[in-house]
Amino acid sequence: MARIEVNHIRHSYLPNPRKDSDFALKEVHHTFEDGGAYALLGPSGCGKTTLLNIISGLLHPSHGRLLFNGRDVTNLSTQERNIAQVFQFPVIYDTMTVYDNLAFPLRNRRVPEADVDRKVRETLDMIDLASLAKKKARGLTADQKQKISLGRGLVRSDVNAILFDEPLTVIDPHMKWVLRSQLKQLHRRFGYTMVYVTHDQTEALTFADRVVVMYDGEIVQIGTPAELFERPRHTFVGYFIGSPGMNVLPVSLDGRTATLGAQRIELPGVPKAEGGAVELGIRPEYVRLGREGMAVRVSKVEDVGRHKVVRANLEGREIAAVIGEDDEVPADPKVRFDPAGINIYADSWRVEMGA
Amino acid sequence: MDKTWNNKAWFLVLPVLVLVAFSAVIPLMTVVNYSVQDTFGNNVFFWAGTEWFEELLASDRFWEAMVRNLIFSFIILAIEVPLGIFIALNMPKKGWGVPVCLVLMALPLLIPWNVVGTIWQVFGRNDIGLLGYYVNALGVDYNYVQDPFDAWVTVIVMDVWHWTSLVVLLCYAGLVSIPDAFYQAAKIDGASRWAVFRYIQLPKMQRVLLIAVLLRFMDSFMIYTEPFVVTGGGPGNSTTFLSIDLVKTALGQFDLGPAAAMSLVYFLIILLLSWVFYTVMTNYDAER
Numbered sequence: 001m002a003r004i005e006v007n008h009i010r011h012s013y014l015p016n017p018r019k020d021s022d023f024a025l026k027e028v029h030h031t032f033e034d035g036g037a038y039a040l041l042g043p044s045g046c047g048k049t050t051l052l053n054i055i056s057g058l059l060h061p062s063h064g065r066l067l068f069n070g071r072d073v074t075n076l077s078t079q080e081r082n083i084a085q086v087f088q089f090p091v092i093y094d095t096m097t098v099y100d101n102l103a104f105p106l107r108n109r110r111v112p113e114a115d116v117d118r119k120v121r122e123t124l125d126m127i128d129l130a131s132l133a134k135k136k137a138r139g140l141t142a143d144q145k146q147k148i149s150l151g152r153g154l155v156r157s158d159v160n161a162i163l164f165d166e167p168l169t170v171i172d173p174h175m176k177w178v179l180r181s182q183l184k185q186l187h188r189r190f191g192y193t194m195v196y197v198t199h200d201q202t203e204a205l206t207f208a209d210r211v212v213v214m215y216d217g218e219i220v221q222i223g224t225p226a227e228l229f230e231r232p233r234h235t236f237v238g239y240f241i242g243s244p245g246m247n248v249l250p251v252s253l254d255g256r257t258a259t260l261g262a263q264r265i266e267l268p269g270v271p272k273a274e275g276g277a278v279e280l281g282i283r284p285e286y287v288r289l290g291r292e293g294m295a296v297r298v299s300k301v302e303d304v305g306r307h308k309v310v311r312a313n314l315e316g317r318e319i320a321a322v323i324g325e326d327d328e329v330p331a332d333p334k335v336r337f338d339p340a341g342i343n344i345y346a347d348s349w350r351v352e353m354g355a
Numbered sequence: 356m357d358k359t360w361n362n363k364a365w366f367l368v369l370p371v372l373v374l375v376a377f378s379a380v381i382p383l384m385t386v387v388n389y390s391v392q393d394t395f396g397n398n399v400f401f402w403a404g405t406e407w408f409e410e411l412l413a414s415d416r417f418w419e420a421m422v423r424n425l426i427f428s429f430i431i432l433a434i435e436v437p438l439g440i441f442i443a444l445n446m447p448k449k450g451w452g453v454p455v456c457l458v459l460m461a462l463p464l465l466i467p468w469n470v471v472g473t474i475w476q477v478f479g480r481n482d483i484g485l486l487g488y489y490v491n492a493l494g495v496d497y498n499y500v501q502d503p504f505d506a507w508v509t510v511i512v513m514d515v516w517h518w519t520s521l522v523v524l525l526c527y528a529g530l531v532s533i534p535d536a537f538y539q540a541a542k543i544d545g546a547s548r549w550a551v552f553r554y555i556q557l558p559k560m561q562r563v564l565l566i567a568v569l570l571r572f573m574d575s576f577m578i579y580t581e582p583f584v585v586t587g588g589g590p591g592n593s594t595t596f597l598s599i600d601l602v603k604t605a606l607g608q609f610d611l612g613p614a615a616a617m618s619l620v621y622f623l624i625i626l627l628l629s630w631v632f633y634t635v636m637t638n639y640d641a642e643r
Contacts, residue, residue, distance in 0.1 A: 058539050058542065058543075085540075085543045089536060091537050091540040093558075095554060104544055105543075108545040108546050108547065153543075
């Protein structure tokens with residue numbers, strides 16, 4: 001197990017990057033603590049996989065250094081880094097049996113055959129493929145194949161870290177839950193350092209202790225699921241996490257009040273915003289719909305099961321509010337913003353509020 | 356489910372049937388006709404029964420040509436397949452080198468076969484040939500016209516030059532179809548260069564390799580033009596393969612009966628090989 005330090009790493013796939021936009025990874029400086037379970041969350045093309053491949057050594061970063069437990073490994077090969085990685089689509093060795101597929105990473109490292117057998121059987125039980133051990137891997141279904149890939153990632157116990165690159169994409173939803181909870185158990189039992197790349201927020205929030213949100217080649221926020229929900233550091237995190245995402249409204253500030261069109265909104269404190277485009281962010285869960293407050297025009301009510309999502313128009317802006325399953329939308333609807341849920345953003349980044 | 360039977364549909368196949376009859380069945384039947392008769396001038400025929408076949412199967416000349424042909428096929432396969440794989444593995448996978456390599460590889464395949472023969476015929480001559488002259492100048496006694504061993508070396512090198520590209524191109528097609536993730540996973544799993552070849556690249560090439568081996572085997576078993584141009588089957592009979600022997604019998608000696616019998620036996624051998632080829636291929640597919 002290792003503490004992984006990503007030290008000012010930048011990466012570009014172009015030979016001579018000049019502009020900032022030439023970089024797939026703009027600048028990442030972050031430490032993955034030993035034994036932590038991290039999720040890298042972000043939309044497609046934000047640099048998650050690039051970062052993962054730099055950690056495993058499949059890519060050499062254009063700039064910056066990578067340290068495992070303080071030791072510089074930037075120029076070490078993948079083999080020397082001793083990392084396990086599971087890819088998005090199943091990679092299996094066609095001609096081998098399921099058993100041999102799992103034994104392959106161990107035998108390559110000249111592990112004694114008795115240990116190989118013990119580890120492989122353990123892993124086979126874990127991924128529930130023990131009954132297929134003697135079968136040729138090529139005849140299996142896509143999710144069985146992906147379980148083999150997963151198994152090969154988990155079979156070595158001495159790895160520095162286990163990296164997952166959207167490993168459950170091809171697995172069916174029920175099995176996803178089972179495998180994800182098994183990964184979590186495994187993490188608790190052995191304390192592996194795990195980094196899990198995904199664009200699915202549920203997956204990220206349920207798997208990880210800490211979620212690293214990436215956007216456009218940068219880390220925009222690192223935090224616990226609760227922090228990401230309550231205090232998104234960047235409006236992107238607000239949009240991306242939560243369903244529906246955070247309402248972001250352009251406002252102008254005057255001390256403790258924010259002005260949105262004809263409406264004035266009381267803030268919990270004085271924002272330390274110095275110029276820039278100012279926006280107010282509030283999650284639909286903190287928008288109270290009732291008979292008092294700012295007048296809105298309701299355009300749509302979506303019943304999603306446990307609650308309803310109300311789409312409304314406030315001062316020409318679309319906003320969403322979450323109300324209880326049994327709550328009614330009043331005839332003359334008005335909204336209030338719960339001060340606890342208000343965040344202020346200047347140029348998309350969150351600003352602190354003073355007293 | 357009800358099936359509608361309508362025998363009139365056979366008329367739709369008739370044009371093809373007529374074409375095939377004229378191009379294949381009738382010529383084949385004339386060969387069968389020749390094989391069971393003895394011919395003299397003025398179109399005089401005598402029934403010979405199975406005489407030509409018995410004579411053929413008892414003749415040393417036929418079996419020698421057959422053995423020579425099998426040895427030849429075996430040698431060129433043993434050289435072309437490993438060499439082809441080796442070259443394909445070392446060809447660039449991207450960049451400007453790809454089209455350059457592909458064109459270079461395709462060139463020998465585009466040259467007409469008798470031109471290939473002529474090129475090597477001249478190339479190997481020890482008076483004016485670039486290869487023959489300098490090999491002799493280096494002190495090696497090389498003369499494909501007189502020495503059977505040198506003749507074999509020339510014919511084999513020529514075939515390797517001509518046909519290794521086919522194996523290369525087929526293997527290359529198999530190799531480029533392997534997604535990057537496989538190589539990445541192999542690195543993660545700590546696989547050696549050999550293990551990557553053995554467990555990733557070779558299995559992916561298996562199919563195309565099978566095609567390459569069978570194509571090359573059948574082609575080399577029917578080889579005629581190039582060795583005929585270079586050595587004419589000589590010196591002596593040392594490079595007389597089956598097809599050359601056949602042409603010598605049919606056109607050189609104008610022994611139509613024995614030549615027809617030989618054609619049929621040759622045809623049956625090729626048919627048998629095609630059947631083996633087909634069976635192996637389909638079994639392999641069923642196994643997947």
